[in-house]
Amino acid sequence: DAGVIQSPRHEVTEMGQEVTLRCKPISGHNSLFWYRQTMMRGLELLIYFNNNVPIDDSGMPEDRFSAKMPNASFSTLKIQPSEPRDSAVYFCASSYIAGSRQSDTFGSGTRLTVV
Amino acid sequence: AQKVTQAQTEISVVEKEDVTLDCVYETRDTTYYLFWYKQPPSGELVFLIRRNSFDEQNEISGRYSWNFQKSTSSFNFTITASQVVDSAVYFCALNQAGTALIFGKGTTLSVSS
Numbered sequence: 001d002a003g004v005i006q007s008p009r010h011e012v013t014e015m016g017q018e019v020t021l022r023c024k025p026i027s028g029h030n031s032l033f034w035y036r037q038t039m040m041r042g043l044e045l046l047i048y049f050n051n052n053v054p055i056d057d058s059g060m061p062e063d064r065f066s067a068k069m070p071n072a073s074f075s076t077l078k079i080q081p082s083e084p085r086d087s088a089v090y091f092c093a094s095s096y097i098a099g100s101r102q103s104d105t106f107g108s109g110t111r112l113t114v115v
Numbered sequence: 116a117q118k119v120t121q122a123q124t125e126i127s128v129v130e131k132e133d134v135t136l137d138c139v140y141e142t143r144d145t146t147y148y149l150f151w152y153k154q155p156p157s158g159e160l161v162f163l164i165r166r167n168s169f170d171e172q173n174e175i176s177g178r179y180s181w182n183f184q185k186s187t188s189s190f191n192f193t194i195t196a197s198q199v200v201d202s203a204v205y206f207c208a209l210n211q212a213g214t215a216l217i218f219g220k221g222t223t224l225s226v227s228s
Binding site for chain 1: 148150152158159160162165206210212213214215216217218219220221
């Protein structure tokens with residue numbers, strides 16, 4: 001099992017550019033989460049999907065952020081236009097949720113720097 | 116509202132010392148789950164333990180142990196005989212089944228030789 005795969009590992013972009021972060025969840029997992037980690041705010045949820053459907057996007061900071069999950073094996077988080085304050089580590093996690101059973105596995109993260 | 120508080124921002128110990136990381140949580144739910152994750156300098160998040168609200172038994176795994184006390188809403192983590200490789204940021208987290216994790220701010224543990 002390759003685990004949750006995120007790409008790229010590092011991204012440096014100029015302010016105003018579009019950034020797309022990618023995530024491949026573990027096969028068979030039915031939920032996917034995007035988290036952001038910053039020094040100021042720590043680890044916070046941006047959005048999560050269950051069976052490819054967005055369930056809670058209340059953590060998405062503003063309209064510049066969008067996330068999609070077109071199928072069970074792929075998700076993207078897009079920032080357009082990017083701003084320096086978006087600089088952070090973005091984690092994707094996938095989980096198999098059935099009743100009370102849940103097992104979250106995190107990817108290695110994407111470190112985004114917006115200059 | 117749910118909340119996780121890790122009051123210790125940073126802890127420094129010398130190898131072989133025991134160290135306890137504190138975690139206090141708030142929730143109105145009767146069914147919930149508590150977690151600990153480790154984030155080493157390489158940056159990934161490593162799952163350590165998951166505990167449900169109905170299981171207050173203490174857990175021991177090698178040098179790691181966890182003390183869950185519903186009466187004080189605490190889920191503390193103890194490392195016995197700490198080692199340099201234990202240096203990392205440790206996060207406590209809380210959720211209900213099927214929802215996202217709510218993380219504490221983390222405790223940075225530095226173990227020196």
